[in-house]
Amino acid sequence: MSYTVTLKKSGRQFQAEADESILAAALRQGVGLPYGCKNGACSSCKAEIVAGEVDQGPHAASALANDEKTRGFALLCCANARSDVEIDVREVNGVGDVPVKKLPCRVSELVRASDDAMIVRLQLPANERLQFLAGQYLEFILKDGKRRAYSIASSPHADGPLELHIRHLPGGVFTDHVFGAMKPRDILRFEGPLGTFFLREDTDKPVVLLCSGTGFAPIKAIVEHMIFKEIRRPVTLYWGGRRKRDLYLAEAAQRWAAEHAHIRFVPVLSEPDADDGWTGRTGFVHRAVIEDLPDLAGYEVYACGAPVMVESAQRDFTAHHGLPADAFFADAFTSAADLANPI
Ligand SMILES: Cc1cc2nc3c(=O)[nH]c(=O)nc-3n(C[C@H](O)[C@H](O)[C@H](O)COP(=O)(O)OP(=O)(O)OC[C@H]3O[C@@H](n4cnc5c(N)ncnc54)[C@H](O)[C@@H]3O)c2cc1C
Ligand code: FES
Structure with missing residues (x-):
């Protein structure tokens, strides 16, 4: 079963399956909508449902307050359409053109920048180059399928390894590994680039x-x-x-x-x-x-x-x-x- 999603500001439309989030449907079809964590924690994907019904999945209380829900707001990364819907949300131009890839990479360098910050450099396969917008992030896909997001600290014009800055959260699944057993030449897998945190270049504002x-x-x-x-x-x-x-x-x-x-x-x-x-x-x-x-x-x-x-x-x-x-x-x-x- 699929439903039509209409973006109020532009009139643009796309289809969303009943079993996928509205955000996933938009990104799958190259429609740029704002997002960050993709799992209901950050509120970057918050939008007003102007018409129609959605099923809001579980999310952090801080990302969407109950009174916002009552006023018709939803988190599109964890809300599925239950009818045709019209939504009011800020569209993001430019991300839809950047291909999102799943790639292996090799840890080329680990530099301890402070007691709890590690600069991690990643080498891509020789025939691969990652196109991304400065500010976007990638997501490591761990062995059990869990994902962990890290912003890319190098800028797109730079040749050479991708750079990440990772802070140790003691007890954390991935960062305990980064600050423990991880070593140069380890192979990881990631998906990216992701996210809508990048410089808007259509203005001269300070x-x-x-x-x-x-x-x-x-x-x-x-x-x-x-x-x-x-x-x-x-x-x-x-x-x-x-x-x-x-x-x-x-x-x-x-x-x-x-x-x-x-x-x-x-x-x-x-x-x-x-x-x-x-x-x-x-x-x-x-x-x-x-x-x-x-x-x-x-x-x-x-x-x-x-x-x-x-x-x-x-x-x-x-x-x-x-x-x-x-x-x-x-x-x-x-x-x-x-x-x-x-x-
Ligand atoms: C878009 C995005 C970009 C990001 N970019 C960066 C970046 O560039 N650099 C960076 O350092 N981080 C970044 N992060 C955060 C990163 O994705 C991870 O969340 C972080 O590194 C922790 O991962 P972890 O697996 O070590 O910890 P997790 O396993 O996620 O645990 C995190 C902490 O919570 C505790 N914890 C786990 N489960 C529970 C629970 N049920 N109740 C209470 N406490 C719990 C753990 O002990 C640990 O201290 C980003 C996140 C997002 C969403
Ligand atoms: S709550 Fe973070 S992207 Fe939806």
Whole structure:
């Protein structure tokens, strides 16, 4: 049984089978809709069901509140059509043209960047090249079929291995392995590129890049892409960590700022160690943005990292600091813990 899905803004239509999510149906047919985690944890795929019926599958309570459900909102990554439906959602141009592949890769290098951050480099088979947009992620397919998502930190123009920045979550299925038994020459399998976190290039608005921890990975790809393409929109990069060592590539960010007049770098620590000798900004990283830029009306914001940081930034920037809802783009690094008690 299949149903017709109509996108309210463009009138574009596609078919969704009863047993697939509306997001999966859209992506299968090259229709770009926003998404991040694909499993009901991050809320990037939230859309208003204007007409028709959907069956909303289990999801994290934080991703879709009960009152939003009552008002007709749904998470398209885990909602199946139960009739023809019309939905109001921001469409994403450009991703539908990038082929999504399943590929083997070899770990070429593991570099411990701090006590809990690993830079992992991956070599593709000799005849393969991955086309992707700076900021997108890939998903490792583990032996038991589980998947784990990691943003690509290298930018698309760069030859050589793909780079990932992986933070250790103790007790985590995949990152315990990365920080334990994984070694160079190991073979992994992944699917990608995925996601809709990439620079929108159809505007000249100044850009705020906001990240915490390894959320720096896709931000690095975006900045390197902007430098390579000579995109000179003013950029302010805010990178937050608890301690100085959490900003494991601060030198790279400082170099961008030193070499490019339109790039500014603001490191922010929430709990600096006494021996960090920190004299820079302190507090929550998204609050530093608000202190510097209380009126965000003319900006685009790209936020990535801890779900709580991304949620707070989206809420505060759009509700109290004038950022238009459609000028906020994000990937929240959700994990199994965020889906521990689905509703
Ligand atoms: C779009 C996207 C991009 C991402 N990009 C990156 C990236 O570039 N870098 C990065 O470091 N991460 C990234 N992540 C997060 C990453 O995908 C993994 O979720 C993360 O690395 C943890 O994986 P894991 O298998 O080690 O942990 P998991 O097995 O998922 O466990 C995570 C943590 O939760 C705990 N836990 C597990 N189950 C439960 C439960 N039922 N109740 C309570 N606690 C539980 C575990 O002990 C562990 O501490 C991204 C996520 C998304 C969605
Ligand atoms: S993509 Fe649907 S909740 Fe994350």
